[in-house]
Amino acid sequence: MTFEDLHLGSIVVSTVRNAPVLIFAAMAGLFAERSGVIDIGLEGKILASAFVSAAVAFTTQNPWYGILAGMAVSIALATLQGYVAVTQKGNQLVAGIAINIAMSGLTFVVAQYFFQQGGRTPDLGEARLFDVVLPGSAAVADVPVLGWIWTKLLGGHSVLVYLAFALVPLVHWVLYHTRFGLRLRACGENPHAADAAGVSVAWTRYSAMLIAGMLCSFSGAYLAIVQSGFFLRDMSAGAGYLALTAMVFGNWRPAYTFLGCLMFGFFGAVQIQLEGVDLPVVGRIPGALIQMVPYVVTVIVLAGLMAKSVAPKAIGVPFVKSR
Amino acid sequence: MQPAVEFRGISKHFGAVKANTDVSFTIAKGAIHGLVGENGAGKSTLMSILYGYYQADSGAIVLDGQERHIRSSQEAIRLGIGMVHQHFMLVENMTVLDNVMLGTEGGFRLASHRAEAEAKLREICARYRLDVDPLATIHDLSVGAQQRVEILKQIYRSASILILDEPTAVLTAQETASLFEILKLFKEQGKTIILITHKLQEIMDITDTVTVMRAGRVVGAVQTAQTSKAELANMMVGRPIENNLPRAPYNPGKPVLEVRGLGLKDGAGVNLLEDIGFTLRAGEIVAIAGVSGNGQSELMEILSGMRLPTAGEADFEGAALPYRRHDADGLPLVFRHLGIAHVPEDRLRDGVVKNFSVMHNTFLGYQDHVKGRWGLIDFKGIAARCAGLLKEFDVRPPNPDLRIGLLSGGNQQKVVIAREVLAKPKLMLVGQPTRGVDIGTIEAIHTQLLALRDAGVAILLVSVELEEVRALADRILVMCGGRITGELPINEFDTTRIGLLMGGTHTS
């Protein structure tokens, strides 16, 4: 293979398909963190919702029930984080890590208990969410460029992919153009100011966690019932941490965070294509080293281009009315 | 007439600290009521209870004849109470408009009411002659402007009872004057105002009635017209306050600090400091007067090594200060070892580590001086020294193991000053030493600084309080727009002339 064999189209489509797992989780994290609650527990929530949605989708043979059930569990976990952060005024990092660890164990145990397949759920088969075929796809499929755009780039994805991309402007709108968003950001920057202005910090943060739980569940559902068609132990494979990275990378702003997610998706796709290809100058990069491409690029971008990232000021600090 | 606010036997404790004990007094409708007392007397606590921030352990609050249980700030706001807190309650990275709208957005979509709110805001600004741009971001505003935003918030919400907790601590004389104009307008509209301040002159100038608190209790409630500053001070502190502290005759020694052509540009190339030059001698206090934000903070940071100048130089005891380096990392320590002590203007940000104990804060910056065996810190020695320090500087409570964040601001300041004084410096840089500090403590701090001067230490004082400048300085430099606009000896002290210099008018 040669350098010319790199398929740009394939890379773009792959990016679009890789990104939703991160987008859902990162947008979830955005809500939590802009309200002042650190959400390092994205990974655990993804895993839990992936398992529950796969298990329920399989049992009921209906993906939508699966998505709903996954949502319920993810919201429950997010609420637990909210309880620790708001009511208990405990350490939010610890709560997040605890949820990640506990879910890694529990999903296996429960999956094993119910399905006896080594922490795996059976194949969802027909209970998967299938791809949307845009109207007229058959007609334009053979038209150059346009056909590709219509059937591969715009069409041919799951509903959840469209939801993920639609979410970004929606989140931006909610954060910057609604009362809830204003209060949310105020709670994340200076909860004392919000409180003095008559905003309930507790209520705002709980709501934020609720939304975070809901959004994060799509990430798990996407993994399990769209991308894979079953649940497998630890299948989130670090997606929660990557989403967190994208968020920090994007300076806690929806649009930049989205770019961060796309970047991971993109370099993941490039990395797939680079394997075994003779590149100009560097030659053929060994497989194991190619795997590090997305991560090395992130570090370089972060070190070279980005200004210092500015986290919401009150992040991670329990709101206590005292000096 | 029904009083607007009545406190009935309010008590509140935090752990062992009794912040309020059986506090009872009334405030008439349409009055401006002053609340004074030493640091830690419980003024803020009482107001926080009124604002629903804390719940009283016992006692009741009666508003317009009706007993109210105010459980949250939301409820307080609903009852028409507004509060300007001692520390600003602003979201720094949001605009003025957003800050004002926060909590009273008017609908789910911000856009639906934003234009309306902006118009109302501009209208208020015009009516009360408040100079604030609704679309400016808070962190770009000066302290005075931020204060105006706080007032703006309350006007916008048309609070009928307005609490102001030390609103003038960070304001210039002019800003204070215009604030008082607004308060008078409020009063005309029948609003009730509670004003907390440590500046007794302000109490005399504007209030109708005053309540004095000491150690959590009410020790006096008087009509302003029937009292005097001295009497109030006496009630507050329990002893008379000396206004003219004794000092040795002015007899400066050899130059300690010689500054030449010092300049500072920010990242965008804007001049923050320009061609600063002056000489400071042993045994004199030179005060830098000026409206805050005119380069005084930057100058102090440069002279203490926290920041590098972009032009010019400074000699300390005849040797150039080491400004030619890559960054200021670690430079403050070098300066400190030379004998330059620094009481920073922003004590909570720079001067103390809030989560360290009082004792740990007594050697911040001097951590290399307290090494004992094996390079470990000699805590025994420090504990002994700390006990002495707490006593000598009258830090209350004198508990070395308390988190310093729990001390009142005045007492934190005493710890910082004690630390720097005990370091036996040759040059002392002092920024706003008495901001938010009660009169008793001011007296104590001033006494310490004068003693230092008399002992031959050169002192550079930055203060926006002309009262303070007059009380301490031997010579006065006035800064405006990053330049020194004039100099005058203390015996030529003249408020009008200084005011002109502060405004940038050269008169020399």
Next chain:
Amino acid sequence: APAPAALKLGVVYDAGGKFDKSFNQSAFEGASRFKKDTGINFIEVQASSDTQAEQVLRGLARKKLDLIASIGFAQTQAVAKVAKEFPNVRFVLIDGVAAGNNVNSVTFKEEEGSYLAGVAAAMATKSKKLGFIGGIDIPLIRTFGCGYAQGAKSVDKNMTIVQNMVGTTSAAWNDPAKGGELARSQFERGVDVVFAVAGGSGMGTLQMAKEKGKLAIGVDSNQNHLYPGTMLTSMVKRVDNAVYDSFMQMKNGTWKAGITAKGIKEGGVDWALDANNRKLITPEIEKKVLGVRKDIIDGKTKVIDIRSGAACPA
């Protein structure tokens, strides 16, 4: 030999666990079949780290087991060490070679089975582009890949083989989404037959092939039944037989220490042809594969094992 009823047997899985869709699972199936056939039970344990492998092996050896089957090369050093300490306990090491005269090391000629898969794939492809998806870039996985490539190129020298690895940590065995995504990317580049050697991640690959109507080749156990219609074949690696045979030899008193390398000839590896892929395997393909198979058995075709240090010729 001990009386059958008194026979004490053990299986130690490695970190993948007995449901890894790979050799551990296969071992479990072999042991289970033995239990069904003979009624003799076995103890099974999973060792999650090399330290635990040693701990487990020693623990089982102390219980005076007659034969312990250690699954996976990760246990190589542990087996060597514990076997030395307990000369009276016998060990079977799957996929690795450990010294000791109470150890039987069973390795597989994965390159031979993969060669057959490569031949089948090369016959079935229309685009002349084949895909290979491995879990982690390690010698064992490369052996599969290289055998596959050799087989494919034996059919057509100009065959292109696109190779991808899922990742670099053990998560790479449990990432079906990536397994699927890699397959999709390969398909988009024109690949129409893909061989997945990636444990649980391979499940995503097989599924993607089904979804896209491309052909896939399974590994280790016969995976043809998973997606009939798109499963071209499976490269079976009979770890189950190895375990079963060892247990049986133990029962019959014919167990011997040493090194056994199981290729096609020894029944260690093979391709799978059953009702599920019958329709995909044309008589032409079948004839070709069976011919190659016979040549390998007869030694006429030599498949190069890169683990011996040779470079991959394809």
Next chain:
Amino acid sequence: MNNDLPRWATAVALPLLNLLSALLVAALVIHLLGEDPVESMQILINSAIVNPEGLSYTLFYASTFIFTGLAVSIAMQAGLFNIGAEGQMYVGGLGLTWAMLAFDASLPWYLLIPAGMLGAALFGALWAFIPGYLQAKRGSHIVVTTIMFNFIAASLMNFVIVKYLIPPGEQNTASRVFSAAAEMPRLSDWLPVLGDTPLNISFFIAIVALAIYGLMVWRSSWGYKLRATGLNKHAAHYAGVKISKMIIVTMLISGALAGLGSVNSIMGSTHYLSLNFVGGAGFVGIAIALMGRQHPIGIFLSAVLFGALIQGGFDLSLEKPNIPTETFIFIQGLIILFCGAMEYLYAPVLMKLIKGKQA
């Protein structure tokens, strides 16, 4: 509300109540899995603590965790959240292995062990240096860079092991076994009752590291500067701390500590470097640092608790096939949640009890 409780209550009663709550939830799960929770707990405690061999496995695992826990803790003192202990320990293992491969034939054990430790610390520190440097000089968020460096370390190690370290003809993705001189002396050599377990002098080295950490952080002027940096960067700058240098040095120490974690795993047990030998110890270090509140005693106790769960859980799953080892990962999570994140859950109840008695 909490400072009103007596010391015994916050230091002993609350943590115990929390631990009990976690175990109660765990018991419920075990019950649902169809096993007897009481019996299971007995087996667990017996095989992790009571039985000397089990205890020594517990302490063996704890030794590694103490190092990774310390690595995360010291960075936290400077306000840095080092998620990269996993990668640092992994790369540290490479440094150690390099030293061993070079010298294990020529040096005696008393030189080999320091050489191995040096190699491990050096490589671990190096791996932490880049994120530290980028944080200090470029303001790149350390959480992001250390996560990235974990991934990069995995790729790099995969490459190095497969390409250079696997002896020709071997299947196992591991380096060759080191010579016997490179083995850490085992405690069972002096205490045969411990059985043939890998518990080795790394345990004592870990204890010493804890003590040095405690002294450095709370008793030395460097530690004072370190904590000032973590609590208030402005004040630290005012106090003359070179913030960038402090960040870089702290990350170097943190990485070195994480790297040293590999000494116990490799020179103490397997005697070779293998793929993924870290097996999550770096992440466990985060949990330990958080649960142990970055305090030496807290770190020690948490490390032992986690070691006990691994060892006890492993034995229990042998005896009770219905309880997979993963159950104990779940229980770890529960304990972290109850003891680390909801430490004051029972404070109000306890307060009422105490107040009630006094009244």
